Amino acid sequence: MLDTLRQRGYQIGATFGQLENLKRPFVLLDDSSVVAINKGRKDFLQKSLLKTIHDLEPNKAGFFIMAEGAQIDYGGHANDMRYVVEEMLDFDRTIGDAIRFADSNGETLVIITADHETGGLSLLDGDLKRGYVDGNFSTNDHSGIMVAVFAYGPHSLDFRGVYENTEIQHKIMAILQKYHSSGN
Numbered sequence: 001m002l003d004t005l006r007q008r009g010y011q012i013g014a015t016f017g018q019l020e021n022l023k024r025p026f027v028l029l030d031d032s033s034v035v036a037i038n039k040g041r042k043d044f045l046q047k048s049l050l051k052t053i054h055d056l057e058p059n060k061a062g063f064f065i066m067a068e069g070a071q072i073d074y075g076g077h078a079n080d081m082r083y084v085v086e087e088m089l090d091f092d093r094t095i096g097d098a099i100r101f102a103d104s105n106g107e108t109l110v111i112i113t114a115d116h117e118t119g120g121l122s123l124l125d126g127d128l129k130r131g132y133v134d135g136n137f138s139t140n141d142h143s144g145i146m147v148a149v150f151a152y153g154p155h156s157l158d159f160r161g162v163y164e165n166t167e168i169q170h171k172i173m174a175i176l177q178k179y180h181s182s183g184n
């Protein structure tokens, strides 16, 4: 796969820092370098989203980006409230960037969801001023709790209601098909 990517003009990197230095970067990180925010990951998720938008934006046919705040799940498995909150805030800042980009052009659909909940977390109390959140975990595994789907931009209303999350893919494909068949 790496050879194919190289042939297509991607430069392969293996560290966070290479994201900014490579042209058309494809950064593959091993497990030991994918650390939590509180272990020094910093704003890699935000930076990688912004870099990807920057590189794909000139594509006239449009583009699709999937960005994952993957370690919210790790915090849930560890039943570690601080871990969950720090990773959630990192993801939230990344969502902010995605929505700012959507606002800048008016033709970008942003869909925010989760593939599942982890930890069976119930939020019991909190205080915005003190940055305090209290919660209770009921499992150290994935749960069947319903997850929210937030959508912003054109066709966002297509994502209302209650449905299996595998439907999201079909909804996206249906929207794309509409545009291709109408020649827009």
Ligand SMILES: [Zn+2]
Binding pocket: 073, 074, 077, 118, 142
């Ligand atoms: Zn998990």
